[in-house]
Amino acid sequence: MTEQFDLLVVGGGINGASIARDAAGRGLSVCLCERDDLAAHTSSASTKLIHGGLRYLEQFEFALVGKALAEREVMLKTAPHIIWPLRFVLPHQSHLRPAWMIRLGLFLYDHLGGGRRTLPGSRRVSLRKHVAGPALRDEFHTGFVYSDAWVQDARLVVLNAMDARDRGATILTHTRCISARRDGDGWNAQLQSSKGESTSVRARALVNATGPWAVQFLDQVASVGHDHTLRLVKGSHIVVPRLFEHDHAYIFQQPDRRIVFAIPYEHDFTLIGTTDVDYHADPAAPHIDGVETRYLCEAANRYFKRNITPADVVWNYSGVRPLLEDEEDNASEVSRDYLLELDTHGAPLLNVFGGKLTTARKLAEEALDRLSPLLPVTSAAWTAKGHPLPGGERHDIDGYQRELQQAHPWLPPALAWRLAHSYGTRSAQILGKARNLDELGPCFGADLYQAEVDYLREQEWAIDTTDVLWRRSKLGLQVGDDDVARLKAYLEQADLAKAEACMS
Template identity: 50%
Template sequence: MMADVDPIRCDLFVIGGGINGTGIARDAAGRGLKTVLVEQTDFAAGTSSASSKLIHGGLRYLEHYEFRLVRESLKERETLWRMAPHLVRPLRFILPHHRGLRPAFILRLGLFLYDHLGGRKLLRKTKSLNLRKDPKGTPLKSRFKKGFEYSDCWVDDARLVIANALAAKRRGATLLNGHRFLDAVREDRDWRIRVEAPGGKVIEFQADALVNAAGPWVEKTLRDCIMSEDAHSHARLVKGSHIVVPAFYDGPRCYTFQNPDKRVIFAIPYEEKYTLLGTTDVPFSGDPAKVEASEAEINYLCAAASEYFEKSVQPEDVIWSYAGIRPLYDDGEVNPSATTRDYHLDLDTREDTLPLLSVFGGKITTYRCLAEEAMEKLSPFLTFSLDDWTGYTPLPGGSLPEDVTPAKALKHFKAEMRTRFSWLEGETVDRMCNAYGSRIRTVLEGTESLDGMGTHFGAGLYEAEVRYLMREEWARTAEDILWRRSKLGLRLSKNEQAALAAWMSANTD
C-alpha cells in the first residue's frame, strides 16, 4: 500500500524510541536538523525500561580493562545528575568482601580507580567498612566482616527516555509513537522511507540520513526492512532479568554482591516499599517482544541474595519480575557477562552519500556520549554545528533552583511544591516532583483543589495527570502509564488498573 500524499522531507530519520534513539533525536534537533523518529510500540517499551535503573561507572568492567568505557561512564554520572536532578539521584552501595572470590585488595584498588578515573566532584568517595560494627552491615550474614561503601546513581530509566523525547520535540523534532517502520530504500538523492500509522495509513518520508537505533531489533531491521547490501550486523542478544520483592531491610543503602560465576548482583531499595534484585546474563535468540524472567533466573537471583542477606529471599516472595534484551556488540567473548557493554556505531554509505548508521550495544549511562559520537559520524553528510551542548542543557523538568548540589535543589523544590499544592497529598506531590521535576506545574496547570483533579484511579493517580500524560507524553494505554510513565502498576489493584484502562479507552481522541 502506497502513501496518498507527497513524502515528508527531513534531514535525519531515526528508527527506535529507546534511550539511544531519543538521545540522538534530541542531539540532532538541537543542532538544527529536521528530525523524525519512529517507535513501533511505545517509548522505552523495550530494553530502556528493563534496566537495573542505574547510572553507574561499571565497576566490574575494570576487570576487562575497559578503562575508556568506565571513565566515560563515571563522568556521565554527575553530568546526567545535573541535567535531570528529578530523575537521577546519588546512591551509596555496600560491597561486602566474600572470602574465596576477589581478594579485598583487588576490590580496594578497583574502587580507588573508580573514585579517580572520572573526575568525581559531587559524589562521595569510597570508604572501608567494618560490617560487624557498622549498622550498614546489619542486614548481612555475620560471616561478612569487611566491606566497602562507594557511590553511583539511580535513574528512572523510562522517564529519562521520555525526557529526551520531550527535549527533541521542544527543539522541533517529529516523534511518532506507535508507528511501525516498514522499509527504507536508497534512491538517487535520498532515502525513501515508509511508516505505518496506528490506523493502517502509510506515510512516506524522504531523508538525507538514516539511523537504525532499533535496539534488539537492529539486525532484523537491517535484514528485513533496509535494502543495504553493505550493512553489517554485530548484535549479540543477551537477556537480563530482575525481580521485585517486599523490602526486607531498612535504610537507603544498596548492596553489591559478587557471585562465583563472576556476575555482580545489585539489591536496591525500590519505590519505597520494595527491593529490586538483578540482573542476569542469558544468551537469547527468540522474539524480543516476548521476553520474561524465567524460573531459573528467578531462582538464581533469590539464591544470590540469600547467600549474603540474613533474611533469605524465596521465589514465592517475588511480586513482579521483568526482563529486557541487551543488543550487545558481539566482540567474540564466549561468556555473555564478559561481552563488552561499550557501544559500536556502524556507518554504511553509498559513494559517500546517504548514510545509514546502526547502533549496537551501549548502556543507559553513556547514551548522551553515544548520541554525540553518532552526530560526529554523520557530520560529513549533513550540515550542522558540532558544538558540545547536550551536557550543559537541562532535560525537560530538570530546571530546578540552583543550589550546592542537585540533591539539595530537588529537596527545596519539593518543599516549595508541597506548599504550592498543599491540597494534594504530600506523598503524591513528592512522586510527581520525582517524575516531572519543574514540569509538575504543567501537569497541574489549571487545578486549584482536589476536586479539580478529577477521577481518582488509586495510589495518588488522578484524571488530571492521566490527561497530561495522554496529551503531552504520548501515553496511549494503561500499561504505558502504569509501567513506563510511572511504576504505579505495583500499587493499583487489578480493578483499579481496569478502571484506568476503560477510562483511557473512552477518552481517546
Template identity: 55%
Template sequence: MSLDETQQPLFDLLVIGGGINGVGVARDAAGRGMQVYLCEKDDLAQHTSSASTKLIHGGLRYLEYYDFKLVRHALQEREVLLRTAPHIIHPMRFILPHHQALRPKWMIRIGLFLYDHLGGRKLLPSSNGVDLRRHPAGAALKSSYRAGFEYSDCWVHDARLVVLSARDAQLRGATVKTHTRCISLARHPSHWEATLRDERNGVVTRVQARAVVNAAGPWVEQVLASGVAVGRTKGVRFVKGSHIVVPKLFDHEYAYIFQHADGRVLFAIPFEQDYTLLGTTDIELASLPDKSEITPDEVEYICQAVSEYFSKPVRSADVVWSFSGVRPLYDDAASNASKVTRDYNLHLDRGHLDREQAPILSIFGGKITTYRKLAEEVLDLLSGCLPIEGGAWTAESNLPGGDMADADFRHFLAMAQKRYPELPEALIAHYVGHYGTDLHLLLAGCRQLIDLGLHFGNQLYEQEVRYLMRYEFAESAEDVVWRRTKQGMGMTPEQIAALDEWMQTDHSPQSETGPDVHHG
C-alpha cells in the same frame, strides 16, 4: 509518490527506534536545528530501555575486563546526567560486603580507587571501607559479613529518561511517532524513502530523509534486512537480563552490590518506597524472542544469589513483580555473555565506493549511562555527510523538569510541598520525582485532592493521566502504570483495566498538536 532528485527531502534525519539511543539522537539533532522524524513501532522505552537495573553507573565490574574506556566515559556521564536531570536521577551509596571466598580485599580497594579517579568525580563522595557490624546496612546481612566497602553511583527512572528526551526533542521541533513501524527503506543518491505503518490502524505513509539512524536496538539487524544493502557489520548478541521485585528487605537508603561465585554481581536496590529491586541475570539467546519474560530458573538464581548475603532468605513466593529485557550487545566475540562489552559501536554506511548514496548509521550495543555521549558521536559522524550547523549542546541543557536551582532536588521538593499545602506530601514527592519543575504545569489549577479528578488507585489521579496523554505520548494503562510511573505496583488488575478503558474512550488527546509550552 517518490521524490525526484531535484526536490528537497522533508526531513534531514529519520531515526528508527524509540529507546534511549534513538531519542537521544533525535533530541541532539533537533537541538542543532535539524528536521527530525522519529518512529517507534511500540511505545517509547517499551523494551530494553525500561528493563534496566535503573542505574547511571560506571560499571565497577567492567574494570576486571580492562574496559577502562567504557568505565571512564560512563563515570564522566554520570555527573553530567545528574546535573541535567536531578528529578529522575539521584545519588545513591552502594554497599559491597566482602565475601572471603571471592575477590580479595586488595583487588576491591584497587578497583574502587580507579572508580573514584577515572572519571574526574566532582559531585559524588568517594569510596571507603566500612565495618558492617556498626554500619546501618549491616543489620540486614548475615553476621558473617563483617567488613565491606561503600561507594557512589546514581539511580535513574530509566523509562522516564527516554520519555523526557523524546519530549524535549519534540519541543525542539522533532516529529515523534509512536506505534509506527518502518516496514521498508529505499535508498537514493540524495535521500532515503521510508515506508511506515501505523500499528493502531494500519495506515501506511512514506517519509523522505537525507539520512537514517538505525537505533532499533535488538531489531537493528532486522532494519538492515528491510531492503538496505550495507557493508558487512559484526552484529549483535542477544543477552537477556531479568529482575524481580520483592517487599522491601531493609529500612535504609543504601543499595547493595553482591559478588556471586560465577563471577557476576547482583544488585539489591530500594525501589518505590515499599519494595526492593533484585537482579540481574545474563542469559545469552540464540535468537530474538517475540516477548522477553523471566523464567523460574532465573527467579531461583536471583533468590539464591542474594540469600547468600541477607539474613532473611528471599524466596520465589516473595516476588510481587518481575521484568525482563533483551540487551542488544555489540558482538566482540567474548567467550560468555557476562564478558561481552557494554560499549557501543557505530557503523556508518554511505553506499558503494564507486557511487556514494544517502547515509545510514546503525547503532550496535550501548548502555543507558552513555546515551548522551553516543548521540554526540552519531552527530559528529553524520556531519561528514550532512550540513549540520549547530555544535554539541546537551551536556549543559536540562531535560524537561530538570531546571532546579543548583540541581537541588531536596530544596525544590521542600518548596513544592509548601506551595501545595492541601495536597499530601507523599503525592507531591511523587510528582516532583517524576516531573520536577513541570510539577506546576501538571498541577495548573489544582490546589486540593478534589481538583485532581478521578482516582484510579494508588497515587494515580485523572490530572496526571491527562498530563501523560497530552505531553508524554501515553496511550494505554500499561504506558502509564509501568513505564511513565510505577503506580501499577500498588494497583489491582481490575483498577488497571478500568484505567485502560477510561483512556480508550473519549479521553484521548488526539486533537492536541503536542506540548504548547517551550522548554529552553
C-alpha cells in the same frame, strides 16, 4: 504527500531518543519513529543505574568505565529530578576477591573519567557499625561503600524525546518503518501506524537505532549488506517486598564471579538483578524463567538474613541487550561498549550497535559529530553543557519538592514527593490551578489522578495502562485490578473523544 526531513531516526529507545534530541538541538529537522511505545523494550528493562560499571574493571574495560563515569556527572546535572545519587555497599568475601583488589578497583573507580566532582568517594566500613550491616548475615564483618546513581530509565527516554519535540522534532510512536530505500542523495521510507495509516518520508540521512533488531532492520527493511552479528543477552530482575529499611543499595559477589544488585525500589520494595543469559527468541517478548528466578533468590540469600523464595516475588521483568559479538563464552563478559558505523555508500546510514543508558548522551553526540559534515547543521555539539531535560531545571529537587508542598498544602507528602521526583518543574502543568485533590479529577488508585493521566496522554505519548502504570511510573505495583480496569476505560474513552474531535 511525502514529508521532508534532514534525519530519520528509527527506534525509540534511549539511543534513538538521545540522537533525535541532539540532532534537533543542532538545527536539523528530525523525525523519530518507534513501532511500539517509547522505551517499550530494552531501555525500560534495565537495573535503573547511571554508573561506570565497577565489574568491567576486571575485564580491563578502562575506557568504557571512564567514559561512563564522566557521563554520570553530566547526567546528574541534566535530569536531577529522575537521576539521584545512590550509595552502594559491597560486603567483603575474601575467597571471591581479596580486599586489596577491591580497594584498587574502587580507587580507580573514584578517579577514572576525570574523577568525582559531586559524589562522595569510596571507603571501607565495619558492617557491625554501618546502617547497612543489620540486614546482612552475621558472617559479614567488613564492607566497602562507593557512589553511583539511580535513574528512572523509561522516563529518561521519554524526557529525551520530549526535549527533541520541544526543539522541533517529530516523534511518531506506534509507527513502524516498513521500508527504507536509498534514492539518489536521500532515503525514501514508508512508515505505518498501528492503525494502518501510511506516511511517506524522505530524509537526507537515516539512523538505525533499533536495538536488538538492528541487524534485522538492515536485512529486512533497508536491504543493506553488512558483516555484523549481534549477541542477544537476556537480563532479568525480580522485585520483592522491602528487605531493608535504609536508603543504601547492595552489590553482591557471586560464586560464579557475577554481580547482583539489591536496590531500594519504589519505597516499599527491593529490586534484585540482573542475570545474563544468551537469548535466541523474539526480542519483543522476553520472560524470566524459573532458573533465573531461583538464581536471583539464592544470590540474595547468600547475604541477607531474611531469605526469599520465588513465592515472594511480586513482579519481574526481562530485557534483551543487543551486544556486539566478541566470541566470549560467558555472556556476562561480553563488552557493553557501543559501535557507530557510518555507511556512506549512497545516502548516509548510521548504524548503532550496543550501548547503555549511562553513555547514551555521549553516543548521540558522537553520532551527530559523524553525521554533521553531511547535513545542514546550524549549531555545534551542545548536550555536554548540562542543558536540562524537561523538568530538570532545578538542581535542588528536594528544595523544589518543599516549595511544591508549600504552594499546594493540600497535596499529600507522598504525592508531592512522587511528582517532584518524576516530573520536576513540569509538576506545575499537572497541578494547574487545582485548589484541592478533588480538582485533580477522579483517582485511579494509589495516588494517580486524572490530571496526571491527561498530562501523560497529552505530553508524554502515553496510550494504554502499561504506558501509564509501568513505564511513565511504577504505580502498577500499587494498584488493583479494578483500578486498572477504570483507567483502561478512561483511556479508551479519551482516545475515542480525540478521534471524534479530529474527524469533526
